[in-house]
Amino acid sequence: MRAEIIAVGQSRFTRHPEPGQSTLTFMRDAVVAALADAELELSDIDGLAVTSFSLAPDCAVDLAWRLGLKARWLLQDTNGGSSAMNMLGHALRGVEAGAASAILVVAGDATGLGGYAKIAANYNSATRDHLAPLGHGGPNGVYALVTTRQMKKFGLEKSDYGQLAIAQRAWAAHNPNAVYRKPLTMQEYLAAPMVADPLTRFDCVPVVAGAQALIIAAPDRAPKGRARVRVAAIRHSFNYDNQEGDGLATGASTFAADLWNSAGVGPEDIDVASVYDDYPAIVLAQLDDLGFIPDHDLGRFARRDIGERRFPVNTFGGMMSAGQPGGPAGGLNGIAEAVLQLQHRAGGRQVVNARHAITTGYGMTIYRYGGTAAAAVLERVS
């Protein structure tokens, strides 16, 4: 049996959750939206995958209980910015293996700023013991060093990263769910307050509360008359270099050729990309690893292909404009956007005749940079 992504749903994303709103309530809202999008009832669902930095002490089964969902397939993923892609892969295989017939994939967080700071300082034992005591400022400090390294190696200017922030903000203007939609100018980008040099405010994702959901099922469960979206290929990488490199190649470099070969298309066939944008440098690194920048001229690609919007990247605004409800949910947002684009349901941000999309995940800052990466090629089925 072939499994596909048959529906998407999103809660409200907000910088300031109201009293009574929690990770669980945002997840509920995303689930309700996804069920409505699928034209299914909760009783039609028999599998659940969830990821969150702020679900504890609850677990996946607690979410199932609170929702009233009886499941025969259950997964809780802990791979941060790669969790969404990881859950997608497991859910596709779960349906295709017959372990479940329809799986809800949910990600969300409502940490608040203080909660996020605690998570950042206790991300893993290496961070807790060797980075947090330095006042490294969470991932911002880590990726400031990675960005400096990338600028040196590729001769990049600060404004090159601004191209991505500005382009994504322009896309976000057409996404009613994005928390920041006002156009951003290069002057504003360059004048933004410093967070951890060279990273300024607009290089760092805004922490929001919110949740996102997908439903994975056989194509015949999808609403009639809607274009189908299948995952042509999906690949993952974990701890690809033991943290012995420079972090400028991601784990995507280990599977890119296999991904394209399995998908039967290449980078030149991709119409729209959802690239995990925890930091602009990591977007460029992933695009380079995946073969979108064959001459490895990252600066020119940023200025021309992204800046002039020749290549649509993160058309929902990316996490940098739409908001990051924890790394895990941020990744799911990108997948949902790719589905909407391929179904030609993306409204004012629709990429004309989009047929192929790539979505990626990146995360779990082990010590010096992220240790997980994933990518999937999505295809509109005629």
Add this chain to the structure above:
Amino acid sequence: MSELREGLGIWRCTACGTGFFPLRLLCLRCESPDFAEDRVHEAVVEEITVVQHVLGQADWTPRRIASCRTDDGQLITVGLTDDSQAGTRIVLSQDGTAPIGRAK
């Protein structure tokens, strides 16, 4: 703040001699599970940032942190206590479990 110790503790594989920071469970070179503590004393700064702002912290004193490479080959993120720049050779010390560096 705990007492500052000279040098930085690393873990050296007793079978092949490769040094690691942070601690691994198996040696990446020979897969031995046996390590002995050792200390490294100097490194060269490769990249620096100044953390100016941290979420949830109203009164934040900017901190300088750096990626550096020890003479033994470890890639370590340290807190800098002076104005060392990229390329500066630093001496390493240890505050609890935190690696600290200053210009030699």
